[in-house]
Every structure is written in C-alpha cells, then in structure tokens.
Amino acid sequence: MTVVAEVVRSGFVESVHHGVVAFTDRPGVGETGVPFFPRSSNKPLQTVGMLRHGLVPREETDLAMISASHDGEPFHVERVRGILGAAGLGLEALGCPAQLPFGEAPRNAWLRNGGSAEPILMNCSGKHAGMLATCVINGWPLASYLDPRHPLQVALAEAVSELAGEPIAAAGVDGCGAPVLAISPVALARSFQRLVEAAPGTQERRVADAMRAHPELVAGTDSPDTVLMGKVPGLLMKSGADGVVAAAVPGAGGIAIKISDGAARARVPVLLEALRRLGVEAPPLDEPVLGGGLRVGEVRAAW
Template identity: 35%
Template sequence: MNSLVILTRSNRIESVHRGKICISDASGRVLSHIGDPQGKIYMRSSAKPFQAVALVASGAMEKYGLTMEELAIICSSHSGEDIHRSTVDSILRKIGLTEDALECGACNPYNKEMNALLIQKKEKPTPLYNCCSGKHAGMLALCRYHHYPIENYTDSAHPVQQLILKVVAELLAINTDQIPLGIDGCGVPNFMLSMKQGATLYARLAAGTNIQHPYALALEQIKTAMLSYPVMISGDGEFCTELMLHTHGKVIGKVGGEGIYSIAVPEMNWGMMIKVDDGNERAVYPVSLHLLRQLGILNGSLPEGLQPWAYPPVKDHKGKIVGYTLPAFDLHGRQLPEIEIGKEFSYGGEYIWNHWQ
C-alpha cells in the first residue's frame, strides 16, 4: 500500500491517504512512480486542456475571434467569479448562443463570497456558475464551427464528442476503442486512462512545440493560455491559480475530481499524474507541493501563498493547532517513519518541508 498523506492528531497518526504518482517525459517514458503506472484512472477535469485541443486545432478560435483568456477559461474548473462568468458569456455571444445552450447544469460556485452573495440575494445559480461552463462553451464553439447540432452535444455519440475522443486518442497514438468512457459530473464523456498515459499527456502539454506532433501547435497555445491567465484556471485563492502564480510560469497545475491532480513542467517537458485512492481532495495539495519539492522544482523556502496547502494544520474549535495534514512519501526511496494509524508521529509541517527533500 502506497501511503501519500497522513493526518496527525496529538502527535499520532489518525488517518492515512494512499494513492499513486507517475512522472513521464513527452516520449511517454516513465521517469519515476509510486504505485502502478499502468493503474487506471478517470481523468476527470484534468482532461480539460486536451478536450480543448480539437477546438484549437480546428481554426474555430480564429473564425470566432476567441482570445487566449477565453481559451484559458475553456481549460478551467473555475470558481464562478464575475470574471469567469463574463468570459464564458463572451464566448457564447461570439458564437451566437446564450447560456441556455449550456448542458452542464447549474451548481453553486466554489467561490465562497460569490456563493454567499447568491444566498443573500435569494438567487439560484445559473449554468454560467458551473465550474465546467467554460469547457462546455468551447464544445459549443466547435459544434458551430463544424455545423454540428448543438442539441445533446454532451452525448458520447454526438459528433463533437466523437471528434474530441479521436483527438485525445491521437495525442496518445492509440485507438479510440482503447479509451473506456465514463460520464463526468457535468454530463460529458470522460476518459479512463492509465497513470502513465495521463502523465504523458501533461508532458506533451509541457513540451508544446518542443516536440514533433500533429497537435504540437495547439498544445503550445493551450499551455500559453493557461500560464498567461492562471486566475481563469480556478480562481482567486484556489490552489491551481495560486500554484501557477507562485511558481512564475514553471508549472501548470490542473485539479480533477476524486483525488486527481495533474502537473506540467515546461522547463523539463515533464508531466505528472497524482491519484489519491479514496478521492479525498484534502490530500491532493500536500502531495503536489511535496512532489515538486522533491523534484527540485520548488526550491528554498515555501512561498507564503502556498503554505496553507503544503501542510494544513488540524485545529480544534478554539483554533489551537492539534495536528497536521502531511505528505508521507519519498521519491528517492529513503526510509521514512513507519506509517500506521495510531503510531506516534511528532513531526510538524515545517520540519517535513525542510527535511524531506
């Protein structure tokens, strides 16, 4: 069993999150891994940059005058802020549609202030607030470009979904029937891939035009959009945005549901896939930062804006720190303290950051 994160309370281990990590280069070569690199995962929202490749490669962006900021929102899991909703609405207006065409459904925004404002006004969220509305707007733009029907565009048999599946398969040089499909939370098909395949996709995103590939230029545009507009990828105070802001272009980070996190490192042409087996999001962020630390991508002291994510404290109801959520793996194969529920574990977050490199 591969322990990735522990939660401590009063210097003892209370909970353990297990999972898998895979690091690949753009050729698909596995550079390092914890757990089985052939283990299967649903990509969930970490698939969004690659679901956008068909749109970028088609010429639809040029036809409709879509901007790089709008491309970033197409790749996002946004938090429903004003800037997110207005950008999605701009895409829809450019293709002659309204939010009524969105089939993602309505849900409360992740942004707490925006959600509180809706409650205060006694208003219900609309589909624009859905974190996947940007992706859906991009799919509708692709429908318009190819003169596909916009009705039922989320169905796996719809030509736009068939095209997106074909492009993702081509990105991996496999056949479409080698990609099992599930239904994502927003209703569109989602891809089941291996950890290695997911990491390879992100390595190819990192590489962009540094490799020879039919979709290299599209990947380069998507990479540039995500790095140029990190606030679009998740939102103010959200991990993906904060990670990209505080690493100053070194890293692209993209969260997915059920314990998925994906990372592209353009300087190295590396891609990384993380899966927390129990799907708990709280474990994803310490794993991501510890991974970047161990690989030397995050050096020196931890940026203040990332500290809340690296080793979140466990507090009692009076605000006293009684434990930590801590990474519990080592890529270099060094012996770590025994990980077992109930065992003593007195190390704090700063010790882990400074000594487990």
C-alpha cells in the same frame, strides 16, 4: 495501494490516504499504468481537441476559461457569457446542470443577492461554452453535443488519446454531463508534459500558455491551482474531482496524482513533494488540520 499522505492531529497520525503518483521520467508510486478517470484534469487536452477542429477564441485568454473548473466568480461568469455570445448562442444552449458557484465566497455573495442555481455558474460551464462554439464553427448539432457519439465528442476523444499516447480505456459521464475518458496516470502525466514542451504557437502550447498566463481563470482567485501556477515558473497544473491533479514543468517532467479515496486535501502536499523530487522549487502551501478553529495538525506527504 501505497500510502501517499498522512493526517497528523496533535502529533498523532490519525489517518492516511492511499494513492498513485506517476512521473514521465522516473518510476512512480502505485499502479501508474492502470487506467482511471482523470475527471477535469482532462480539460486542457479537450481544449486542444477543440482548437484542432476549428475553435477560434476571441482571445487566447478564453482558452484558459474553456480549460477551467472555475469558482463562479463574477469575472468567470462574464467570460463564459462572452464565449457563448461570440458564437451567437445564449445561456439556454448550455447542457451542464444548474449549480451555485463552486467557490465559497462567490456562492455566499450570490445567495445574499437572491441568486439561485444556474448552468452558467456550474464550474464546467467554460468547457461547455467551448464545446458549443466548436459545434457552431463545424455546423454540428447543438442539442446533442454531449452524446459520446456526437462528432465533437469523437474528435475530442481522438485528441485525448493522441496526447496521452494510448487508447481510451473506458468512457463514462462526468458530473457536468460531458463524457469523461479513462487513461492511465502515466499517460496523463505524459500529456501535460507534451503541452508545456510543445513548440510556441502550436495548439498544445497555446492552451498551456493561456492557463499559465491566467491561472485565476483556471480555478479561482485563491485556489491551489492559481496560487501555485503564479509562484512556480513554468508550472501547468489542473486539478480534477475525486483527488486528481496533473502538472508539468518544462525541462523537469510531468506528474499525475490520484488519491484513492477522492480526498482533495491530500493532493497539494503530495504534488509539492512530487515537484521537489523533480528538482522544482515549490513554495509551502499548508493543508492545516483544525480543532476548535485552531490549527492542531497538518496533512503531509508520506511516500
């Protein structure tokens, strides 16, 4: 594995992060053709699969929510509730585990108000709401919608494989209980480029446009995904657990990054460097290293 980021504390390199960086139009870093689990970076591809199988969102904004790993802010929760309600479903239909809000601020606020863990607060609840709505439209069973053999999951796997341009290498169970599908980093980069460069009005472009128009739904108000999509024209970005992020800019290319040790802190510096190598102007977005509450270093790209 190649070193892609280093942690500098008080001028001294104290640790490094290894990883893979894949591009669609040039050689990458590391074993870009070896399959891995993109985790939540697969969500936009799954949303395309839902549209292909009849999902009718109340409005295009819902597509951003269905593709999200949200922070559990009040507006996230209400939109998930609305997606379920429009399908004639209650919160009890959700098959994701009960959790507290993923974001620190909404979590603290929820706890101060006496709240406890609930499935709708889980950061994948938007995806699950979309899956359930797709099942309702097709008359598919609801109780077993997370089974890899369920018609829904078979359909979504076909969509992911088609968009990636390669077969699914393996299937596992993600943290939310839904199937997670393994593809290569270069295939993930290719699939994101297909989303942003698809013709207007296609299912692929609808998902990309909804996410870029409403980045605050994709993650959270202050998340890197939200901030960068708001500042870089045309950027589509979706982070995933265990150090994954995928991105694309129309006319520039696609990117997929996997940090080997799963460290989320290394993703943004590496992504910013990857965007610059594609000729995309990206704003600085610090990953500071703190000591005693003060900034004493940084995480920086090193490949």
